[in-house]
Amino acid sequence: MRALAWHGKHDVRMDTVPDPEIINPRDAIIKVTSTAICGSDLHLYDAYIPTLQKGDVLGHEFMGEVVEVGPKSTLKKGQRVVVPFTIACGSCYHCGKHQYSACPNGLPADNQDIARELYGHEMSGLFGYSHMTGGYAGGQAEYVRVPFSDVGPIVIPEGVDDDKVLFLSDILPTGWQAAEYAEIEPGDTVAVWGCGPVGLFAVQSAFLMGAERVIAIDHFPNRLALAAKFGAETINFEQSDVYDALMLMTGGIGPDAVIDAVGLEAHGLYLDNVIDQIKASTFLGTDRPHSIRQAIIACRKGGRVSMPAVYGGFVDKFPLGAFMEKGLTLKTGQTHVQHYLPGLLNAIMEDKIDTTFLISHRMPLEKAPEGYKLFHDHQNETTKIVLKPGMAADA
Incomplete structure (x- = not known):
């Protein structure tokens, strides 16, 4: 599949990488329909966040269609979902307090020491945001593996446009x-x-x-x-x-x-x-x-x-x-996205919150490197870039 990978400061490239696979019974595979460049992605672009490695797939704001599920996932093939950028198990001490971004089980065991050394404790895993936060492949890609898919993603009603709900993944909550x-x-x-x-x-x-x-x-x-x-x-x-x-x-x-x-x-x-x-x-x-x-x-x-x-x-x-x-x-603190999703989705459906005003650019996923440079260099004119896998590269 095609995905945006980090190769160094101000060097992000569209690479061909292996397709994601089900690893854990609670996993799901999402075919990405919309993904966005976040302001905090620019910290990665500027190489301010430690423990990034060349080839890491970026992106933590995304949504799409469920195409494969593990036996313990509660999702169904064909559902449209928005995926929180925080990865949480739903059953630990912190998740019990709805402190999802503090979930230690969102980090693989071999990544937890990095966070403890820097911050004293491990935090939750994050998509596409360094090995300190789990080293998970991000959503600026055609497909994504979503761990704990029975806890995080929220199903979107039919007929609701991606642009209205995409930002439930991060910046709205x-x-x-x-x-x-x-x-x-x-x-x-x-x-x-x-x-x-x-x-x-x-x-x-x-x-x-x-x-x-x-x-x-x-x-x-x-x-x-x-x-x-x-x-x-x-x-x-x-x-x-x-x-x-x-x-x-x-x-x-x-x-x-x-x-x-x-x-x-x-x-x-x-x-x-x-x-x-x-x-x-x-x-x-x-x-x-x-x-x-x-x-x-x-x-x-x-x-x-x-x-x-x-x-x-x-x-x-x-x-x-x-x-x-x-x-x-x-x-x-990082956002406890899962806690806010139901209420904010209802607010969007009732037209109490507008999200689409923020989108300044829509681009094909293949133009993601251009999108990063545009967002970095022209922040007055560029408020939010939405990337669309499958959109024609000359769009």
Whole structure:
């Protein structure tokens, strides 16, 4: 089959690789009908995430048709399903608490030591996202093996277009969890750093959860315009000082809750960010955490910090003093996708949540390398690329 494989920094290629096979009785094989390039895929493209190996198949946002099932799968051939990017067993301690992204059984035994060494504990497996998260082949391919298929995938009703439900695989539940972790109360003012896909869904979710005001922060005009369509006020950090603007907009109090949807590759010519970039380029550091620093400093006393953004390693200059003195709380983590799927699918079916606004490009799977470069280099015009296996290569 054809699949997109990682070969190094800014080097992804369409390769011919072996077809997936049933390995475990709970497995299923999915014929991919739609898959997307995620903002966190760009961290792989930029070689920021450790333990990638040449030839690894990428992609963790995908859906498709069930074509083969193991004897213990609950899926049936011919069903259309969306597959969560987190791989969880459904029966361990953490799954019992609906903490699916903490499931240790989602990682093969020989991958667990990598995660323990870096983070102290293993996390769940993830599709197409390094050997630290299981080394599973991802969904930017014609076919995918889905472990624990009796737990993860959600069956999509007939007649529902892929574009409406594809983002249930990751970014919609991630944006929703981000807003939920902000513990939004009616009348709250919420500030969101980053108007990429997760940030935009966090904006939409915050309003649905009762926020009175949402302030979206970015520097790409098109993305800020998309946030404004949902009713958000906006700050372009290249034109305004973010802290000063937020204090002015909130009467000097600060936002009740802040959401960091930027992560380890923050942009901006700020002194701390420039230092972080130098450290990263000279292998003296990993992440560029400017946005979470700024969010903590701007948040009101007693406020809440939600961090759906991806960070990979250690950070310095973390404003721990401000965090403690202001009495803030922080919630973060990979998304417990399986927990949110039924409710969010219902919200889509009832037209309470729109997802299709985000798609800026549809491309054949064979053009995935071009899609990565486009998304990486033109983020103002490129909000979401959906790849279609089987679409003519000249489309």
